[in-house]
Amino acid sequence: MAVDRLLPTPEAEDLIALTRELADKELAPRADTHEKGEIYPEGLFATLGRAGLLGLPYAEEFGGGGQPYEVYLQVLEELAARWAAVAVATSVHTLACHPVNAFGSDAQKERWLPDMLGGELIGGYSLSEPQAGSDAAALTCKAEQVTDATGALTGYRITGNKAWITHGGKADFYALFARTAPGSHGISCFLAPGAADGLSFGKPEEKMGLQAVPTTSAMWDGAVIEPDRLLGTEGQGLQIAFSALDSGRLGIAACATGLAQAALDAAVGYANERTTFGRKIVDHQGLGFLLADMAAAVDSARATYLDAARRRDLGRPFSRQASVAKLIATDAAMKVTTDAVQVLGGYGYTRDFPVERYMREAKIMQIFEGTNQIQRLVISRQLAQ
Template sequence: MEENVTIHRYFDSAEQAELFTLVTKISEKELAPVAAAFEARAEFPRQLVARLGELGVMGMAFPERWGGGGQSVTFYLQVVEELARGWLAVAESVHLQVLTCRGLAQYGKDSLRERYLPAMLEGRLLGGNCMSEAEAGSDLAAMTTSATATDDGYEISGLKTWVSHAGVADVYLVYCRTGRSGPGGISCFLVEAAQDGVKVFPPFAKMGVCALPTAQVAFGEVRVPAERMVGGRNRGMLVAASVFDHGRMGISACAVGLAQAALDYASAYAKERRQFGSPIASFQGMSFMLADMAAQIAAARALVLSTARLIDDGYPASAEAAKCKLFATDTAMRVTTDAVQILGGYGYVRDHPTERWMREAKLLQIIEGTNQIQRATIAQSL
């Protein structure tokens, strides 16, 4: 992987610079070389993800009192971008873990935080969010999975779909209906994956990011104590909303990293590949394509970092996060497609990673709210 020295990073301390250098080394030396093999086997890299947890990557943007690193969202997203430059599935796994921890950290009871959060921030316990259902994707208010009150807690029944980390997660945050129809009747519960009644279906055969399992998870009369509720009764949408903006930002950073990897690879190839006695990078058709790719990536990165600083400063940023997700993931799709074009026939075969990156970019336009949903959010903010 070729290092792009034109990227300017924003560090607040020597500690951040040192950690970022280490992450870059891991991305280049440990993630990128094995990504294709793991993806071909659809094998989740648990040890690599755990290693990043040990280094504090998952907890860096959380308060120190819960075992976090107390770092800024701006720095965290730069780290996610760098991981995605090496291997998207690992970057997305870190992102998913952080999202699961965020709802627990912001709304969980102290006893629940103390029991689970430190182990999750260190990567010893993996988490997953169970939100979507077959008839309730972006429309979470339409969910039907229910949590019925019992003498000592709740009993959860229902089927969730599109659950990432399904089958490898140790705990799930499960969103259920506890009250009236609509968004006001939803609550969130922490459920251990090993509990009786939790069933994980075989992973979906996806077109990309195959090393990160995504599957349906069924809950058949799963009993949970009342203290496992995250947030108040019928207040689950507040917990979900707390992860929406951060979810969009994490995917945006992943998209920038993926696009950067494609640009680096295509640029290096174009300087080596010769046609008619000259490197193809010297041809205007190719050089202009590479220039457009570089400009789009720089714009996406700048948008992500400016929005991250808004979040760090405590400003509301839902519309800005939607803009980031829309622009960055569309950029990743364009850039990876152009990278395939620059490699020509070689770009279409699995001897080179460009075809895999193009397939992976498509996923980013869909998850954490489709780009059509992002456009609706942006339009409403106007």
């Protein structure tokens, strides 16, 4: 069912209506077939870009939507309720645009942002490595300066392996984090091209869920990229990465909430149609209470991410609230999708109904953008200050 949203402006209401219409037409009919067949949705992200949904929280000056984060996240939730993999990839694309938007020069913004925000260029985020996931300071992928005979900088040679890249091998650019010097202050951020001599991608991971959008490793074997692809200054990489993490966590919280809402809707729909002992199963108190708990979990998840987003929009600190939202929303998604399978009984365990897919998709949301154990660490550390 359509969520009764409290939106700040009539423009935001129109945007949600547009998103629902597009998602019902372009996402919902394709999701199951593409996920089962692990088929990439060619052209779909360009469609989202043309509709203005890939640059919503960025300034209109460069082609963004100029929308507050609370509105952008609710758009993301609507997408996730139809197709979680597409919503997650949209969140990752938004995250990948952040380094250019926040740390790029005027020339870099003018050169790249319009196509990135308009969907002509789709982005991936390349921070993790095989031995460096939550510990970003442990990166080993190198970016070495290349100079000409006069000593002038002509590029950076990238060498090393990256892992867990959403849209890997499909994206047009990557926010790439690589080491330019020793120590935690020796990591830099680059706007890396999606194709280059010396860049190759591994076989897509055989994942439990989100199978229509590939997740791969990347091997940089001495590929040289232009010097103007450095974003910010050398050694500023961790600052850039961390500046986007809280916002990225809110993106995943919104995706998880949309997924949980889809599972709740499926469970309620089934419970209103299925009868046992002469009554709809929704009228049996035991099941009705289970559905009530599921609805409460979804509403709570939505409330936590909106609280954090509104703090962000007001320019107030929101790091702890972002971690709380990511923790609450993704744990809720795991619980609600599991309960949806239970509501459907044996049918829920089959691929004839989508709830088994929802359950598989929910699990990864407790892991990426910082595991929920990391979120607890962030929250506890802030409480101790």
